[in-house]
Amino acid sequence: xxxxxxAPIEVTANQLDLDDNKGTAIYTGDVEMEQGSMKLTGDRVExxxxxxxxxxxxxxxxxxxxxYIEQQPAEDEPIVKGWGHxxxxxxxxxxxxxxxxxxxHQARDRFNGAFVEYFLDRRQVQARSEREGSDERERVxxxxxxxxx
Amino acid sequence: MTERQTPxxxxxxxxxxxxxxxxxxxxxxxxxxxxxxxxDDRSPGPVPTDDAGEPDYYLEGxxxxxxxxxxxxxxRLETPRLVHTPDDDTTRSxxxxxxxxxxxxxxxxxxxxxxxxGPGNELLTLRGNARLTAPEEGWQLDxxxxxxDIDDSYAWSETSALLQQPPQRMRxxxxxxxxxxxxxxxxDDVRGHHPRQDRDASEREEQDS
Numbered sequence: 001x002x003x004x005x006x007a008p009i010e011v012t013a014n015q016l017d018l019d020d021n022k023g024t025a026i027y028t029g030d031v032e033m034e035q036g037s038m039k040l041t042g043d044r045v046e047x048x049x050x051x052x053x054x055x056x057x058x059x060x061x062x063x064x065x066x067x068y069i070e071q072q073p074a075e076d077e078p079i080v081k082g083w084g085h086x087x088x089x090x091x092x093x094x095x096x097x098x099x100x101x102x103x104x105h106q107a108r109d110r111f112n113g114a115f116v117e118y119f120l121d122r123r124q125v126q127a128r129s130e131r132e133g134s135d136e137r138e139r140v141x142x143x144x145x146x147x148x149x
Numbered sequence: 150m151t152e153r154q155t156p157x158x159x160x161x162x163x164x165x166x167x168x169x170x171x172x173x174x175x176x177x178x179x180x181x182x183x184x185x186x187x188x189d190d191r192s193p194g195p196v197p198t199d200d201a202g203e204p205d206y207y208l209e210g211x212x213x214x215x216x217x218x219x220x221x222x223x224x225r226l227e228t229p230r231l232v233h234t235p236d237d238d239t240t241r242s243x244x245x246x247x248x249x250x251x252x253x254x255x256x257x258x259x260x261x262x263x264x265x266x267g268p269g270n271e272l273l274t275l276r277g278n279a280r281l282t283a284p285e286e287g288w289q290l291d292x293x294x295x296x297x298d299i300d301d302s303y304a305w306s307e308t309s310a311l312l313q314q315p316p317q318r319m320r321x322x323x324x325x326x327x328x329x330x331x332x333x334x335x336x337d338d339v340r341g342h343h344p345r346q347d348r349d350a351s352e353r354e355e356q357d358s
Contacts, residue, residue: 008344016319016335018312020286025319027341047343053317055343 004036042067202236239267
């Protein structure tokens with residue numbers, strides 16, 4: 001939604017570990033993170049900050065299950081939902097990467113693969129059968145549902 | 150009374166009144182000194198007694214400094230008043246302000262309404278609006294009671310803690326800090342607030358750096 005990018009990031013969790021040498025804040029245990037309409041959940045969420053203390057990257061992972069992310073592109077558009085054992089949100093580029101058993105639901109369309117990438121503001125999706133630096137291949141499956149006439 | 154006698158009598162009167170004046174002056178000076186002595190009376194306050202027993206010493210307006218193995222100062226405690234009780238070998242202080250250097254030379258400050266060092270000189274307990282700050286990193290922790298294990302460079306709190314590094318702030322029910330590793334932890338009911346840096350501020354910062 002408009003203003004998502006400027007909204008503060010709010011997090012709830014069981015534990016937070018801060019390492020000032022590495023500039024990381026690692027939340028663990030039932031982690032729920034929100035930034036405007038974007039929501040991210042996982043068992044472990046690592047927030048990387050730059051020298052100015054600004055959040056640059058958020059990495060969510062699920063222990064048994066997958067991490068989950070959702071965001072509403074616009075008031076009149078349905079929520080986009082994404083899953084992966086690793087979900088990485090790049091704050092500056094407003095880009096999400098879904099890894100390992102990656103899945104994205106955008107309106108009535110479905111995308112599955114080893115790696116799915118979603119650009120929040122452009123609503124653009126890219127899916128790949130393999131992840132960079134890994135030989136595991138996972139077929140890309142797309143289900144594009146035509147608009148109801 | 151003949152003319153010759155008058156000057157003689159007058160002289161005797163003047164001499165007598167001069168003596169009187171000098172005596173009066175001495176008495177006045179004595180009173181003044183007594184008043185000054187009174188006002189300057191900084192006799193120690195009431196001897197504090199509590200369950201820890203009778204103190205063996207207490208000090209007022211104190212700066213206590215400890216030196217590391219190389220002889221450089223690395224811990225300091227400042228307090229308007231401290232009391233040591235031999236029964237439990239504990240030093241109690243009012244509104245203490247503590248300063249530590251960690252192994253990387255970073256400075257940490259601790260303060261509270263009351264302080265308790267001991268038994269021995271290892272565990273410092275800051276009670277009542279306890280605060281820990283790391284100025285160089287911009288960290289500030291506020292809680293009710295903070296324990297600082299000085300020799301292990303480790304601090305913890307079992308009371309609700311608010312940790313701030315503006316613009317971000319986080320809270321939790323418990324807090325831990327490892328000074329030497331520059332690491333901190335909040336546990337239970339943790340909430341984090343990480344606002345976007347004001348874009349102009351971060352751009353100004355980039356230009357300045």
